[in-house]
Amino acid sequence: MNNLYKYLIISTILIGLISVGYFAYLRLNEDSLKTETMIIDNLTPEKNQEWIFFTDRVMGGISSGKLEIGSESGSKFYRMTGDVSTANNGGFIQFRADLTKLSNTDKxxxxxxxxxxxxxxxxNIHIRTNRTVLPWQYYSLEFYAPKKWTEIELPFDSFKRSNFYQPKGFKSSDIRTLGIVAYGRDYVANLDVGLIEFY
Incomplete structure (x- = not known):
């Protein structure tokens, strides 16, 4: 009986140590995954996407614009310019890329x-996921673009769904497309983008 009691104590201690070690490993592994970044586009041959530019004319609007690649001091950037009009139920210009292959990761x-x-x-940044199948379904977050270069972090949990029946949030592995959008009101768009990455 005494030996059995000792065995139970030793077994309990060992199980506890193994459990603590396992959960510590999971925590460290999760933290290391979260600290990584992934460049989506920095306009180099290794890291650039096939961006598609389009406007609300696909749905009868009258907004107009274009997407170009600019260069300054040896650095390239995307430049989206145009006139956004809410006439005819329109109101956007944007460029968008398919990120399905990039987001298919355990990170x-x-x-x-x-x-x-x-x-x-x-x-705005518009994100579509594997659960936003209709054209008017997306997650969006607004950002301000000053006249000088600036880096902005946009947390995924701050993005707002466009319809109440969409899931409230999404994971990075759910992302299918990412769009950069001039949207929602009458104004002149002039936006340069030099880097896009996940963090």
Missing amino acids: IFNGVKIKVRGNDENY
């Missing part, structure tokens, strides 16, 4: 970081 990302320069106007 955990908490948000998107962008390097931008603009005309002191507000713009």
Whole structure:
């Protein structure tokens, strides 16, 4: 009986130590995954996306614009310019890329970081996931683009759903497309983007 009692005590201690070690490993592993970043686009041959530019004319609007690649002091950037009009139920211009292959990873990302320069106007990031199948379904977050280059971090948990019946949030592995959008009101868009990455 005495030996059995000792065995139970030793077994309990060993199980406890193993459990503590296992959960410590999981915590460290999760933290290491969260600290990584993944460049989506920095305009290099190794890290650039096939961006598609389009406007509300696909749905009858009259907004107009274009997407170009600019260069300054040896650094390239995307430049989106145009006139956003809410006439005819329109009101946007944007460029968007399919990130399905990039987001298909076990790594955990908490948000998107962008390097931008603009005309002191507000713009939006629109994210679509594997659960936003209709054109008007997306998650969005507004950002301000000053006249000097600045880096902005946009946490995924701050993005707002466009419809109440969408899931409230999403994981980075759910992301299918990311769009940079001039949206929602009548104004002149002039936005430069030099870096997009997940953090």
